[in-house]
Amino acid sequence: MSERTLPKDGPGSLGPQPSRRLAGLPGYGRGRAGQATPFAHRLGSNEAPEGPSAAVQAAAAAAIAAAHRYPDLRGERLADALAKRHGVPAQCVAVSAGSIVMLDQLIRAYCDPGDIVAAPWRSYEAYPIIVGGAGARLMEVPLDARHRLDADAMLKACASSPRAVLLCNPNNPTGTALAPDELDALIGALPGEALVILDEAYADYAADAVTVTASAARRLAQHPNLAVLRTFSKAWGLAGMRVGYCLAAPQIIAAVNAVAPPFPLPAPALAVALAVLDEEDAVAARVACCVDQRVRLTEGLGAMGLPVARSAANFVWLAVGDEAEALARHLHGFGIAVRCFSGEGVRITTGTAADTAAVLAATADWKSGAGRP
Numbered sequence: 239m240s241e242r243t244l245p246k247d248g249p250g251s252l253g254p255q256p257s258r259r260l261a262g263l264p265g266y267g268r269g270r271a272g273q274a275t276p277f278a279h280r281l282g283s284n285e286a287p288e289g290p291s292a293a294v295q296a297a298a299a300a301a302i303a304a305a306h307r308y309p310d311l312r313g314e315r316l317a318d319a320l321a322k323r324h325g326v327p328a329q330c331v332a333v334s335a336g337s338i339v340m341l342d343q344l345i346r347a348y349c350d351p352g353d354i355v356a357a358p359w360r361s362y363e364a365y366p367i368i369v370g371g372a373g374a375r376l377m378e379v380p381l382d383a384r385h386r387l388d389a390d391a392m393l394k395a396c397a398s399s400p401r402a403v404l405l406c407n408p409n410n411p412t413g414t415a416l417a418p419d420e421l422d423a424l425i426g427a428l429p430g431e432a433l434v435i436l437d438e439a440y441a442d443y444a445a446d447a448v449t450v451t452a453s454a455a456r457r458l459a460q461h462p463n464l465a466v467l468r469t470f471s472k473a474w475g476l477a478g479m480r481v482g483y484c485l486a487a488p489q490i491i492a493a494v495n496a497v498a499p500p501f502p503l504p505a506p507a508l509a510v511a512l513a514v515l516d517e518e519d520a521v522a523a524r525v526a527c528c529v530d531q532r533v534r535l536t537e538g539l540g541a542m543g544l545p546v547a548r549s550a551a552n553f554v555w556l557a558v559g560d561e562a563e564a565l566a567r568h569l570h571g572f573g574i575a576v577r578c579f580s581g582e583g584v585r586i587t588t589g590t591a592a593d594t595a596a597v598l599a600a601t602a603d604w605k606s607g608a609g610r611p
């Protein structure tokens with residue numbers, strides 16, 4: 239029998255090679271606000287400006303005291319509470335460690351290699367990573383001139399028979415949203431064979447957030463091909479705990495659970511999500527503050543002549559095109575972390591009143607020419 243040979247180091251090594259589909263994947267940036275960075279104003283990742291309440295922290299501590307036990311197999315208690323909140327049966331909810339993970343489960347459950355996933359573009363930068371990582375192909379459907387999801391273009395894209403259609407409403411990074419009736423019309427016109435994924439990470443910031451929360455039940459009843467994604471990372475202020483969920487027909491929930499390992503969420507994450515659901519009024523008050531700052535930012539930046547998109551989320555989009563890098567660098571120089579999309583624009587999260595004042599002052603400085611070559 240032949241002798242076993244050890245693989246040699248370096249190029250040409252016979253060691254395990256990752257799938258070729260990893261080669262083309264874009265990276266995911268940190269929004270220049272890692273724990274160790276010195277930014278005084280962390281406005282790069284659409285996080286809530288306030289930390290969790292004492293009651294939410296106590297819920298996490300209690301869960302840690304019982305950390306020798308496994309958590310719920312599928313986060314059942316949280317899923318039940320969410321089902322009640324949205325007025326859907328418990329079989330219509332699945333939870334995950336962040337809604338990005340749920341998107342990954344949906345794509346892996348529904349797409350085979352080479353399948354097309356249509357999505358608006360520019361949109362959330364995690365989409366190409368997740369779609370490409372599953373071996374599917376992202377079809378980018380350009381936004382309209384007002385940076386909004388273009389429903390007609392999305393319907394035309396369906397001529398290529400996508401396996402899934404992603405809708406991000408409000409859209410990240412532009413903040414623009416389709417009105418509920420426009421969204422209903424689009425979902426109704428999409429082909430029934432396509433899985434329609436509606437990413438509502440920012441739906442809690444809508445003027446009619448209560449209606450939007452209730453809309454999931456109505457839409458699920460009308461569209462068995464719809465999966466709605468929600469997260470605790472933004473308005474609910476728990477980005478660090480990684481909790482997201484999906485609302486969909488029971489057969490879709492069964493499919494996403496089929497590709498998830500058991501115990502998807504650690505006990506403290508389940509506990510804090512349950513606890514924060516009891517603080518709905520406080521969350522609504524924080525959302526109102528956030529919307530207030532969004533109005534101040536939109537008006538202030540607009541008054542400087544900057545192209546501000548009309549946002550329905552906790553951030554604003556400045557479509558400054560080729561000046562994006564220079565503006566982002568200028569803001570960074572003032573201790574303000576923002577997210578830069580080179581050649582396209584700059585996304586600025588709404589924070590506290592002090593954050594807003596800092597952004598307006600630094601941007602006015604840039605407009606006055608101080609930051610330009």
Ligand SMILES: *Cc1c(COP(=O)(O)O)cnc(C)c1O
Nearest residue numbers: 336337338362410439469471482
């Ligand atoms: C922030 C964000 C999410 C949230 O992802 P989590 O994994 O729940 O933190 C999802 N979709 C979009 C468009 C986002 O901007």
